[in-house]
Amino acid sequence: MRQRFVTLLSASTFLVLAVTGVIAFLRPFSLPVVGLHALMGFAFVALVILHVAFSSRAMVRHLRTKTLWTTLTITVLATVFLWWQPRPVRTILGWSQNLGPALDRFEMGEKGMIYHYHPDPSYQMTLEIQSGVSYDPANPPRLAIWLENESHYHIKTLYEPKTADSETMLPYWASKVAGWKEALEEAKERNESLDELVDAISSPTENSSFDPADYILPQKSESPMPYRLLIEINQAADRTDKSEDQPSLVYQVEIDNFEPRTFQILDLVGYPVKEETREGESEWSLYYIDERFGSALNLIDSALLTIVRDDTARTEN
């Protein structure tokens, strides 16, 4: 009776483990899912021990069979294979949406906007956008914050407005995200990782991973991969003498993930313009600020990026 109870409980616990494992792979980091998976793992270990204890005679009999040794060999080989992570395994892992415990918070107030990003206990990013004289808290501007790799490809959107007009108001960010999604789809169709796809289309992009974790929390400190944080900001219907509606503005800062500086100010880069390429496709490019701009330049007084990264703590973990 007790043996059957333990066997069934082991099976049901295993089912929860398997389901939460798959969810953790498919979904962005979720503390309840990962917590459930980990705690159920402990329970499963205890139940397996009990199960082995209750079935010791049968286990001893198994020792004399080839089946046990075959299954053990298969398990060891599979473990080594998955631990070694050859390219196909890495490709499969690359499909995971779980990028670690990304906890973020965005606050908008009278003095401006603050964005906190805390994807790991050893990493904390804060972007403080001090409002300028044109900033109206009652009618705040649209804002997107995202990361790009060294090759100027979008790798992660940190914050986006939850409004229907976000893509038209913030066209540069939207074009980057759209390009990234298209590339993801194409890579999926070709059964390749995004890195491989981009290398195949353009040229090998050294230090241009598409995994945000490689930048934010690099495992290999000997191969630095600088990345960029950008913001695009746009105030609706901000007319000036020279413009019906001033375009959005893009600010950026480059982050050296080998040795990140704690404080960095974002620089104004330009404004987006839609252009047609020689191949007849349209793309968004940035142009230097011209005389059409007025109040838009005063939406932001300054944007300060603060990164606190404790590499020692992470290594110890």
Added chain:
Amino acid sequence: MKNHESPWNRRNFLQSSLLGAGAAITSTSATVVAANPKAGDPEITQSVDVLVVGGGTAGTVAAIQAGRLGAKTLLLERNSQLGGTMTTGGVAFPGLFDAWGKQVIAGIGWELVKESVELDQGEFPNFAKVPQRHWQNQVFTNQFLYAILCEEKCAAAGVEIAFYEFPQSVIRAEEGWQVDCVGFGTKRRILCRQIVDCTGGAEVVGMLGFPRFREEERQPGSFLYMLGQHHEPGREQIHRIYVHGADSTNSRTATQANLAGRKTILEKVRQEKKRLMHLQPETGFRESYRIEGETVVSVNDYTSGRFFDDAISYAFYPVDLHTRAGVKPEPLKPGVTPTIPLRALIPKGSRDLIVAGRCVSSDRLANSGLRVQAACMGMGQAAGVAAALASKAGSTPLEVPLDEIRQKLREHGQIVPEQA
């Protein structure tokens, strides 16, 4: 009965006809060298106002500028064409003429580049557009047209060109310098008021014993070629290999660099089994000697965009030090546009002597940004003005009123730095 293969079957006939037609067309294009009554004299002595040594990126512009200001100008070039790295080196994508959305270097250098591109029906980068990489605003230029246009503009400015010649000795003369030069079949004694040293490695400055610096290990040179595909001049970048240890100090070190570069390219041809479609005649050198000038531009001056009181030209390029591990350009901060002071072109303690080009007085990191072609063109034009005005006034470049130099530069289309 089987017919014998006739060598004049239809296909052969057509091919032969076409070849014949081609040969006929080629033979109708010809030119005649202008008669030179002194061509047979092995020894020449001549007097000029300004002698420009080195017809590269800076020297050509310096000579044209001096000529346009009415100075009797002689341009010595040891190779067979003008343009230096733009032509012989094949780095025919000069930059950067713009900074932060506006043009900062113009003048004669831009005039040459612009005319080359227009004649070649090429395209200019849009300076209003933010480049994702700095080199996107370099201007693809047809190196062959550029070389010929340099000659045309020299001729129009009254500049005499002496190819295949280089100075062997320089000594003080009553009204300036006596420079003895040699070329094959030619010995030329030049009496000049001013020398503009545009040799890249400040060779004249070295001959005169003024201090120069050189690093223990220099940046690699680049040998440019095209393997396996046609090269369209003025439209694209070209393949290149690094030549580590390349040194343009003298003919022996330059020979070694060229031999090493070509040997590596031959190995590539054998390995990749592709056709060699284009090969530049020599290595493009990035670094050799720099002068110790009246002012030394430091990397802090450069990256902070320091405005020098005697600024005569802008420069704009990342700090761009090439090493064995490659290059990682460090872009300038937004809004920063470095300036080049006149004093950095004057060898310390010298008179009647000015330099232009990559030997500009600067520390190594600042030099890695200052050495590029647009900046060299800017320096060349300023040196040409200073030398011509000094020659006219019977003074030395440093004694020419700065306002006068700046005014002439503006009159000749150059953009003169202004304090923000």
